[in-house]
Amino acid sequence: xxxxxxxxxxxxxxxxxxxxxxxxxxVNAYGDRWIPVNLPPAHPLRRLxxxxxxxxxPEDMEEYWxxxxxxxxxxxxxxxxEEAVLRFVAATxxxxxxxxxxxxxxxxxxxxxIPSTGDLGEPP
Numbered sequence: 001x002x003x004x005x006x007x008x009x010x011x012x013x014x015x016x017x018x019x020x021x022x023x024x025x026x027v028n029a030y031g032d033r034w035i036p037v038n039l040p041p042a043h044p045l046r047r048l049x050x051x052x053x054x055x056x057x058p059e060d061m062e063e064y065w066x067x068x069x070x071x072x073x074x075x076x077x078x079x080x081x082e083e084a085v086l087r088f089v090a091a092t093x094x095x096x097x098x099x100x101x102x103x104x105x106x107x108x109x110x111x112x113x114i115p116s117t118g119d120l121g122e123p124p
Contacts, residue, residue: 032094036076
């Protein structure tokens with residue numbers, strides 16, 4: 001999990017990430033509104049992230065998001081690539097996203113490392 005390099009946050013727990021990405025936690029400890037971003041559902045990293053955090057694949061979350069939609073809650077925005085996530089997170093206060101550790105650079109701060117137990121394959 002990454003945030004902008006200048007973020008006041010130093011770390012996140014897996015439980016907190018789950019709440020943020022399910023839109024159950026909307027504001028961080030500093031009063032800033034969370035802006036979580038996802039990769040496309042077919043992206044190998046999105047699939048691993050979903051399994052690690054929710055114990056479910058993105059398509060398994062559709063019913064959850066349909067229910068949330070009718071309560072006025074939208075899922076996290078989807079960005080097209082890890083580079084897009086890095087650019088968005090680096091430029092957007094309170095944004096968080098995920099990229100492979102090897103992709104994280106000086107633009108972002110790593111708040112949580114989520115172990116990968118699967119093969120990432122090639123992004124679509």
